[in-house]
Amino acid sequence: xxxxxxxxIVRNLLLAARWTVALSxxxxxxGGVVGAALLVVRLMGRPTPNRLIAGYVQLFQGxxxxxxxxxxxxxxxxxxxxxxxxxxxGLALTLYASAYLADIWRGCVEAIPRGQWEASRSLALxxxxxxxxxxxxxxxxIAVPPTVGFLVQLIKGTALASVVGFVxxxxxxxxxxxxxxxxxxxxxxxxxxxxxxxxxxxxxxRSLERKxxxxxx
Amino acid sequence: MHIELQFLPIxxxxxxxxxxxxxxxxxxxxxxxxGMLVAVLCAWTRMHGPLAxxxxxxxxxxxxxxxxxxxxxxxxxxxLPAAGVKLTPLTASMLTLVVNLGAYATEIIRAGIQATPxxxxxxGLSLALTRTQTFIHIVLxxxxxxxxxxxxxxxxxxxxxxxxxxxxxxxxxSFATNLIQSRNFRAFEAYIIGTLMxxxxxxALRRLLNWAGxxxxxxx
Numbered sequence: 001x002x003x004x005x006x007x008x009i010v011r012n013l014l015l016a017a018r019w020t021v022a023l024s025x026x027x028x029x030x031g032g033v034v035g036a037a038l039l040v041v042r043l044m045g046r047p048t049p050n051r052l053i054a055g056y057v058q059l060f061q062g063x064x065x066x067x068x069x070x071x072x073x074x075x076x077x078x079x080x081x082x083x084x085x086x087x088x089x090g091l092a093l094t095l096y097a098s099a100y101l102a103d104i105w106r107g108c109v110e111a112i113p114r115g116q117w118e119a120s121r122s123l124a125l126x127x128x129x130x131x132x133x134x135x136x137x138x139x140x141x142i143a144v145p146p147t148v149g150f151l152v153q154l155i156k157g158t159a160l161a162s163v164v165g166f167v168x169x170x171x172x173x174x175x176x177x178x179x180x181x182x183x184x185x186x187x188x189x190x191x192x193x194x195x196x197x198x199x200x201x202x203x204x205x206r207s208l209e210r211k212x213x214x215x216x217x
Numbered sequence: 218m219h220i221e222l223q224f225l226p227i228x229x230x231x232x233x234x235x236x237x238x239x240x241x242x243x244x245x246x247x248x249x250x251x252g253m254l255v256a257v258l259c260a261w262t263r264m265h266g267p268l269a270x271x272x273x274x275x276x277x278x279x280x281x282x283x284x285x286x287x288x289x290x291x292x293x294x295x296x297l298p299a300a301g302v303k304l305t306p307l308t309a310s311m312l313t314l315v316v317n318l319g320a321y322a323t324e325i326i327r328a329g330i331q332a333t334p335x336x337x338x339x340x341g342l343s344l345a346l347t348r349t350q351t352f353i354h355i356v357l358x359x360x361x362x363x364x365x366x367x368x369x370x371x372x373x374x375x376x377x378x379x380x381x382x383x384x385x386x387x388x389x390x391s392f393a394t395n396l397i398q399s400r401n402f403r404a405f406e407a408y409i410i411g412t413l414m415x416x417x418x419x420x421a422l423r424r425l426l427n428w429a430g431x432x433x434x435x436x437x
Contacts, residue, residue, distance in 0.1 A: 062373075062419040064380035066391060067412040074404040078220060152283065159285035163384060170288055177295060184296040191284045191292055198283035 004180045010189055016172030017193050023158045023168060026090050028151055031097020038102040043109060044127065053102065060099030066160050068092050073164045089161035097154055104150060108143040109135060145212055148205040152198045159194070169193060226401045227410050230393075237393030238414055244389060245376040245422070247311050252318030252375070253368075259323040260330055261352060274323070281320030286378045289313050294385045310382035310389075318375045325367045329360030361434055369426040373419050380415065390414060 042053050060068065072092040076083040112135055120134040162171035173190035177183040227234075263274045281289065293316075294309040304312065333356050341351035361368075383392030394411030398404040 059416065062377075062416045063412045064377040064391065064415055066380040066383075067394075067408055067415060070395075071405070071408045071412060074398075074408060078405045156283075156285040159287045160381065162287070170285065170291070173288070174291070182299065184292075184299040187288060187292040187296040191280070191288050194284045194288060195280060199279065202279075202283055 004176070004182075006185075009176055009180065009182075009186055012176055013169060013172055013186075013189055013193055016167060017169045017197070019166070019168040020155065020158050020170075020194075020197070023089060023093065023161060023166070024151070024155045027093035027097045027158070028154055030090070030094035031101050031154070034094065034098035035101030035105060038098060039105045039109070040131070042102070042106060043131065057099045057103045060096055061103070065092075065096055065157050066163065068096060069160055069164055085161070085164050085166040089158075089164055089166045093154065093157060093161070096157065097150070100150055100153075101147065104146050105139070105143055108139045108146070111142055112138050142212060145205050145208040148201060148208060152201050152205070155198050155201070156194065222406055222409075223403060224406050224410065226403050227397055227407050230397045233393045233397060234390070234410065234414065237388060237390035238418065240387070240389040241376065241379055241415075241418065244310060244314055244379050244382065244387075245372070248314035248318050248375055248379070249372050251311075251315045252322055255315060255319035256322030256326050257357070259319060260326040263323065263327055264330060265348075278320045278323050281317055282324070286313070286317055287381050287384065289317060290381060290385060306382070306385045306387045309385060310379070310387040314375060314379060314382070317378070318371065321371050321375075322368060325364045325371060326360060328367075329362075329364035330356055332363055333360055358434070362430075365430045365434065369423060369430070372426060373422055376422055377415060377419060390418075 038053050038056070041049050069089060069092045072095075073083070073085075073088040076088055076091075081087075116134055116138070117130065120130045125133065158168060159170040161168055162174065165171070167175075169190055173186050177186040180186060259274045259278070262270050263278075264271075266274070290309065290313045293313050294304060294306065297304060297309075337355055337359075338351055341355040342348070346354065379389060380391040382389055383395060386392065390411060394407050398407035401407075
């Protein structure tokens with residue numbers, strides 16, 4: 001029988017943590033792209049797409065991420081795709097992130113005074129020009145802190161990918177706990193590793209927020 | 218390609234789904250009531266308590282807020298028995314939900330308390346109220362009113378998060394869904410129904426809390 005030292009446990013968990021980071025980044029970038037597209041469509045202000053997007057956001061914010069993961073995992077299989085845990089977890093988290101980011105960013109755009117839209121309109125800027133030259137540069141400034149804050153939520157969300165068999169930090173922790181019979185130690189280490197990932201991001205988000213508030217006062 | 222969805226085999230199991238939903242609601246209710254008490258105590262301690270305790274509460278809040286719920290649940294359910302604390306799935310779920318909501322709500326309530334003008338506290342003290350009386354009657358009610366929307370969101374998140382408790386065989390809604398699909402292999406349909414039930418619960422919970430907050434907590 002192989003003996004597991006503390007270093008063996010931590011080393012294996014660190015190796016698994018790479019996948020947590022990778023999944024978080026994929027979902028964050030993918031969610032950002034989809035979320036931005038949804039935001040632009042929403043800003044065009046057509047009633048039907050707007051209602052659809054509002055429903056989409058409500059659907060993802062009003063249901064458990066766990067169920068979303070299962071739905072995609074089984075749904076893709078039903079449609080005949082031979083999906084790996086990677087694909088279904090990545091896709092589910094991307095959709096989840098896109099709904100939240102679209103909503104966060106919409107709030108940031110709405111915080112820009114209406115006069116800015118009207119002023120740029122009266123200068124004969126097109127919708128695209130209004131967005132890229134007038135609205136977005138101002139909205140991005142206020143959007144950064146909550147977006148970084150959401151990244152923390154997303155990193156924690158990737159832990160649920162373990163239930164569809166994606167071997168990341170939580171799943172690896174479970175497997176190691178089973179062979180070492182030391183669940184307290186292993187899950188303690190898992191929690192500390194997540195803390196190590198999330199806490200710096202939380203602190204960064206908080207400092208960004210503070211800087212932004214100084215500018216406003 | 219033709220996909221046939223059959224919801225009937227799921228819907229005939231409605232008693233199981235309802236029992237699951239009832240337990241989800243029950244877990245949320247316990248977590249909300251006890252979690253709020255924990256949060257108020259922690260918020261008070263973090264602002265007025267002795268320095269060592271402030272540090273302890275701060276660590277608790279940051280640790281919980283920066284780790285996933287599922288890891289907290291596994292730590293309590295699988296980890297604690299190794300330290301001699303044996304918990305049933307139900308108590309482990311309740312404990313984790315309370316600990317989780319307690320940490321998030323501490324920060325929210327603290328923000329509300331900090332927004333109370335100093336003059337109000339001084340006015341309370343000058344009317345010969347004790348520090349505790351001032352806190353309970355003067356500081357807390359407007360603080361709750363200010364942060365109630367944030368608390369409602371957090372409680373909804375906890376309700377949705379409780380789906381994870383099914384992973385340690387707490388027989389709530391996600392567990393019932395999983396059990397049904399393992400019996401008739403209609404996984405996709407089962408999860409659609411389960412997810413829609415969560416959506417309905419989330420909308421109902423939000424409405425209820427918004428109404429109850431206005432009616433009982435700070436209504437007139």
